[in-house]
Amino acid sequence: MRPDVRPSETLDRAVVFLGPPGAGKGTQAKELARRFSAPHLSTGDMLREHIAQGTSLGQRAQPIMARGDLVPDSIVLRMVAHRIEQPDCSHGFVFDGFPRTVAQAQWLGVLLKQHGFKPPLVVHMVIDPALVLRRITGRRTCKVGGEIYNVFERPPKVEGRCDNDGGELEQRPDDREEIVGPRLAAYQKQTAPLAAYYRRLGRLRDIDAAKSVGEVGTSILDFVNEAR
Ligand code: AP5
Numbered sequence: 001m002r003p004d005v006r007p008s009e010t011l012d013r014a015v016v017f018l019g020p021p022g023a024g025k026g027t028q029a030k031e032l033a034r035r036f037s038a039p040h041l042s043t044g045d046m047l048r049e050h051i052a053q054g055t056s057l058g059q060r061a062q063p064i065m066a067r068g069d070l071v072p073d074s075i076v077l078r079m080v081a082h083r084i085e086q087p088d089c090s091h092g093f094v095f096d097g098f099p100r101t102v103a104q105a106q107w108l109g110v111l112l113k114q115h116g117f118k119p120p121l122v123v124h125m126v127i128d129p130a131l132v133l134r135r136i137t138g139r140r141t142c143k144v145g146g147e148i149y150n151v152f153e154r155p156p157k158v159e160g161r162c163d164n165d166g167g168e169l170e171q172r173p174d175d176r177e178e179i180v181g182p183r184l185a186a187y188q189k190q191t192a193p194l195a196a197y198y199r200r201l202g203r204l205r206d207i208d209a210a211k212s213v214g215e216v217g218t219s220i221l222d223f224v225n226e227a228r
Contacts, residue, residue, distance in 0.1 A: 011092030019125025022132030029096035068182030
């Protein structure tokens with residue numbers, strides 16, 4: 001039995017962020033998770049952690065991610081199943097970059113039911129692909145706490161250093177311009193159909209992700225508060 005660690009205002013369900021690379025899923029998912037003291041579950045971050053630690057899973061995922069393709073469902077599903085068993089997930093969680101295929105979404109539905117959760121709320125980040133190139137190539141992430149910056153749009157106060165903890169900022173290997181095309185293509189082919197899948201189930205809201213970080217965040221919070 002999990003220990004009860006219920007914070008004052010809880011999500012009590014899963015929220016899914018759906019949208020192309022660079023739409024701002026990580027930026028907004030972290031903020032929403034912080035707002036409800038819920039865990040932020042980024043499958044991209046989990047995979048990068050495996051790569052950094054040199055696990056066998058990381059060794060399988062590394063070349064796939066480097067060319068901008070999706071990692072096989074079997075790897076991702078195992079990772080997610082293990083993660084949501086942890087005690088901090090008992091009152092809801094925020095997925096960032098998962099699910100990414102219809103098979104992953106179907107499997108998530110079953111898993112949530114098994115754990116006693118309602119079906120997920122889906123934040124669909126809508127943005128013109130032409131706008132995401134600048135966001136992706138300008139992104140820098142803190143090596144220590146994972147805070148996300150953008151050298152064009154949201155620079156840190158001190159170049160190359162995180163405002164929160166002074167950690168070094170780094171660029172992801174797949175954020176090179178030549179990898180952005182394959183990542184967008186994988187999104188269109190394998191992930192974009194999920195919007196129709198969740199729309200049919202009636203739990204998806206389109207969010208204009210081209211607006212400012214603050215405006216996007218307000219629209220997402222309104223949706224979650226209305227729907228949960
Ligand atoms: P993942 O790490 O999930 O990356 P992604 O989906 O490509 O998304 P990004 O992290 O690039 O963008 P984002 O939407 O989070 O934007 P962010 O907030 O950082 O996946 C990486 C790889 O892992 C995949 O290619 C795949 O190989 C593998 N993988 C992961 N999950 C998988 C799964 N479930 N199945 C199979 N394979 C999987 O923002 C981007 C930039 O824009 C930042 O610099 C930010 O500061 C800036 N920004 C954000 N919002 C705004 C705004 N409103 N205005 C201006 N700038 C903004």
